Amino acid sequence: MKNIVIFASGAGSNAQKIIDHFRNSDKARVALIVCNKPGAGVLDIAQREGIPSVLIEKEKFFHTDTYVNLLKEKETDLVVLAGFLWKVPDNLVHAFPNRIINIHPALLPKFGGKGMYGHFVHEAVVAAGETESGITIHYVNEKYDDGETILQERFTITKEDTPETVARKVQALEHQWFPVIVERILLK
Ligand code: GRF
16 A cells, blocks of 8 residues: 655645545555645545644754654655645655655746745736646656656637636646546556
8 A cells, every 4th residue: 555645735626636536546545644734725624534634833844854754654655745835845855755746737847936836827827928838747856846747738828818717727637637647656
């Protein structure tokens, strides 16, 4: 049984899709949900799904091995960042080489990096007059949104599109592909 640990800061819709995808699997499961935001929707999902969750503390996260040790205790096979807004510290990246992945709601390397999340991304894409957008699933390294790309899926932006409609199209791609990629990496 492979253990997936999801890191999330927000609503958790991607976490929910991954949980759903492995619900009846005998090969992999979501073993833990890690969150940095009290009251985040993803914590409600964890509770409803009976999945252990941990609310992490900034000092410990960035300056100790507390959570690296926790992930090792959980025999973590893959760390999945699903809307996690803190940068992953080097000790965690080094502890799980090529076993941390992230999903970004745009076609990296454009529209990535610090501050590029949620509606800010889609507003920037539309304001730049881009003719397409999409998702990037990539390995996590020591820099923001910089690791090796695993998958990109895209769609054409029409002149009727707004940041809100672009966000909806991006989210549809996220929900369609993230669970598939998690399975492909874990069970390859
Ligand atoms: C998604 O847009 C994802 O691409 C980004 O953070 C958002 C998470 O949304 N990294 P949710 O909390 O999974 O609904």
